[in-house]
Amino acid sequence: MFAIPAFHKLQEQIQAADVDDVQRSLRADHLHAADLAALLSPAADNYLESMAARSAAITALRFGRTTQIYAPLYVSSFCTNRCTYCGFSADNKIERRILSLEEAEAEAMILHQRGFNHILLVSGEAPAKLGVEYLEKFALRLRDRFAAISIEIQPLSSEEYTRLFAAGITGVAIYQETYDRITYGQVHMSGQKCDFDFRLETPARAAAGGMREVGIGALLGLADWRAEGLALGLHLAWLRKNFWRTGLTVSFPRLRPAAGEFQPLVNVTEKDLSHLIFALRIFDPDVGIILSTREEARFRNGMVGLGPTRYSAGSCTAPGGYSNPELTGEQFAIGDHRTIDEVCGAIRQKGFDPVRKDWDAGFQQHSLPL
Amino acid sequence: MLKIAGRKFRSRLFLGTGKFSSADTLKKAIEASGCEMITVALRRVDLNDPSDDIMGVLDRSKYLFLPNTSGARDAKEAVRLARLARAAGSGDWLKLEVTPDPRTLLPDPVETLKATEELVKEGFIVLPYINADPILALRLQDAGAAAVMPLGAPIGTNLGLITRFQVEIIIDQARVPVVVDAGLGAPSDAALAMEIGADAVLVNTAISVARDPVKMAAAFAGAVEAGRGAYEAGLGRKSSEASASSPLTGLDFIKG
Numbered sequence: 001m002f003a004i005p006a007f008h009k010l011q012e013q014i015q016a017a018d019v020d021d022v023q024r025s026l027r028a029d030h031l032h033a034a035d036l037a038a039l040l041s042p043a044a045d046n047y048l049e050s051m052a053a054r055s056a057a058i059t060a061l062r063f064g065r066t067t068q069i070y071a072p073l074y075v076s077s078f079c080t081n082r083c084t085y086c087g088f089s090a091d092n093k094i095e096r097r098i099l100s101l102e103e104a105e106a107e108a109m110i111l112h113q114r115g116f117n118h119i120l121l122v123s124g125e126a127p128a129k130l131g132v133e134y135l136e137k138f139a140l141r142l143r144d145r146f147a148a149i150s151i152e153i154q155p156l157s158s159e160e161y162t163r164l165f166a167a168g169i170t171g172v173a174i175y176q177e178t179y180d181r182i183t184y185g186q187v188h189m190s191g192q193k194c195d196f197d198f199r200l201e202t203p204a205r206a207a208a209g210g211m212r213e214v215g216i217g218a219l220l221g222l223a224d225w226r227a228e229g230l231a232l233g234l235h236l237a238w239l240r241k242n243f244w245r246t247g248l249t250v251s252f253p254r255l256r257p258a259a260g261e262f263q264p265l266v267n268v269t270e271k272d273l274s275h276l277i278f279a280l281r282i283f284d285p286d287v288g289i290i291l292s293t294r295e296e297a298r299f300r301n302g303m304v305g306l307g308p309t310r311y312s313a314g315s316c317t318a319p320g321g322y323s324n325p326e327l328t329g330e331q332f333a334i335g336d337h338r339t340i341d342e343v344c345g346a347i348r349q350k351g352f353d354p355v356r357k358d359w360d361a362g363f364q365q366h367s368l369p370l
Numbered sequence: 371m372l373k374i375a376g377r378k379f380r381s382r383l384f385l386g387t388g389k390f391s392s393a394d395t396l397k398k399a400i401e402a403s404g405c406e407m408i409t410v411a412l413r414r415v416d417l418n419d420p421s422d423d424i425m426g427v428l429d430r431s432k433y434l435f436l437p438n439t440s441g442a443r444d445a446k447e448a449v450r451l452a453r454l455a456r457a458a459g460s461g462d463w464l465k466l467e468v469t470p471d472p473r474t475l476l477p478d479p480v481e482t483l484k485a486t487e488e489l490v491k492e493g494f495i496v497l498p499y500i501n502a503d504p505i506l507a508l509r510l511q512d513a514g515a516a517a518v519m520p521l522g523a524p525i526g527t528n529l530g531l532i533t534r535f536q537v538e539i540i541i542d543q544a545r546v547p548v549v550v551d552a553g554l555g556a557p558s559d560a561a562l563a564m565e566i567g568a569d570a571v572l573v574n575t576a577i578s579v580a581r582d583p584v585k586m587a588a589a590f591a592g593a594v595e596a597g598r599g600a601y602e603a604g605l606g607r608k609s610s611e612a613s614a615s616s617p618l619t620g621l622d623f624i625k626g
Binding site: 066212246247355358362364 | 388389392393413414415416442443455470471472578579
């Protein structure tokens with residue numbers, strides 16, 4: 001089981017790093033946790049340019065001059081958790097919706113027609129309304145039309161992940177939100193999500209269930225971003241050791257304005273976010289790094305090729321929002337409103353190939369009888 | 371001339387198509403490389419979509435299209451993907467990649483052998499990607515592989531021919547062509563592989579990620595030709611002792 005050191009210990013380790021540590025870590029071929037701590041430290045703040053260059057070179061070598069493209073598909077905004085930062089929090093007075101399988105399929109077909117081949121199904125956490133059965137049925141409807149289907153929903157058991165994998169879902173995103181137990185307890189007021197350890201063990205359950213790809217992440221704006229970065233690095237390294245067959249991704253969503261008037265507890269700037277991305281890339285050359293439409297077009301354009309490997313595009317965070325753009329009840333307001341074609345065009349302009357298909361349902365046994 | 375499964379190739383440089391900045395750059399790099407065999411990850415293309423950008427640049431009358439199973443975790447997945455691809459018109463040729471570790475992308479020898487046995491039985495022309503393991507190469511050859519493709523170094527590392535000693539044994543023993551695949555980071559690496567007797571090399575990252583991929587493709591083409599030329603001409607043995615090129619002392623004093 002993955003044991004995370006106390007958050008203040010991580011902070012102390014980071015604060016103890018000096019310029020010599022940073023330089024040594026930047027020269028190293030294989031980085032250890034201590035190197036990641038150094039690269040995340042205030043002593044590394046003046047090395048952002050060098051880190052960006054190293055990060056870009058590693059990214060090119062491991063991922064090439066390409067950026068993967070995907071879209072989220074929100075299927076339900078019902079949620080039994082009360083979380084201070086989230087638009088779907090049970091207390092918030094928003095219009096709640098769960099899409100019927102027919103409505104969800106219509107949303108998926110819009111994304112398909114727009115040229116998306118990789119989709120991420122997202123929902124609030126309300127297992128009684130949206131559980132494994134719904135996702136299984138939905139995946140079976142979609143799998144012949146999409147190269148890859150992932151989910152970002154409530155934590156499940158290994159057996160449930162195995163069942164969904166068999167239905168054609170190949171990836172799971174499950175973010176710890178914050179690796180600081182104290183803050184975690186403060187922002188998660190009630191619901192299953194209050195259980196820090198159950199959530200922390202979810203990526204391992206997804207990997208054990210046979211998922212090809214597991215995404216972990218921290219929601220920036222809750223606690224010290226430097227320590228979140230180190231915790232993520234430790235979590236990644238542990239997952240790599242224990243589940244060597246599983247592909248891993250990280251994401252650092254920054255808190256955006258949402259219903260409930262929550263203000264970020266700590267300020268995380270674009271510079272901080274870039275710093276985190278570069279450090280994690282140098283620490284783990286092979287991890288997929290996601291940069292979503294939470295960030296503005298200007299920043300996303302600038303970051304192409306510097307570390308992130310996967311961009312969402314044309315996103316709507318309200319269930320049913322692709323069919324009915326006027327719908328309200330989104331999870332958060334997005335920062336990049338461009339269409340998929342505009343995002344792909346901008347990526348091409350940077351000399352990168354926007355990749356819409358990088359998987360094939362044919363890998364698995366069930367799609368077509370042979 | 372290089373011959374694999376009865377087909378002749380003038381060029382001994384094979385190209386991978388991943389990691390390029392655009393289909394257009396890929397097309398120009400292919401042309402500059404002079405290669406005739408091109409491998410494409412089935413996960414990246416939609417064989418049923420006529421507007422697929424990568425398939426669009428591959429003139430299949432000029433190049434042999436070698437689909438690969440990159441991403442397959444075991445024999446079952448690789449075999450399944452190969453069958454689907456052939457059903458969609460990709461042909462009989464297949465670069466078999468079974469890479470269960472998404473980080474290093476190192477090939478699984480056990481599953482690769484299993485998949486080769488099955489695919490050969492089904493009439494595929496199988497070119498398996500393997501670690502530089504001489505015994506595995508022999509086992510695959512016995513199983514009917516049309517060539518073996520040992521790695522120079524792990525994919526995307528540009529580390530060069532760090533498996534040289536093992537590759538030399540493979541070349542020495544093999545009845546089928548040996549194609550050094552993966553890890554070649556510079557034209558000199560490719561030249562070295564050819565000098566020691568590899569039948570061909572497959573290059574991707576070093577070309578696609580170069581500042582000027584088209585120029586790099588041409589550079590690799592030149593290196594492959596030079597390396598092959600040197601192999602055919604017969605390289606002198608390396609020695610740490612100096613030896614005069616015109617020996618001063620003959621052996622004509624020996625009688626009988």
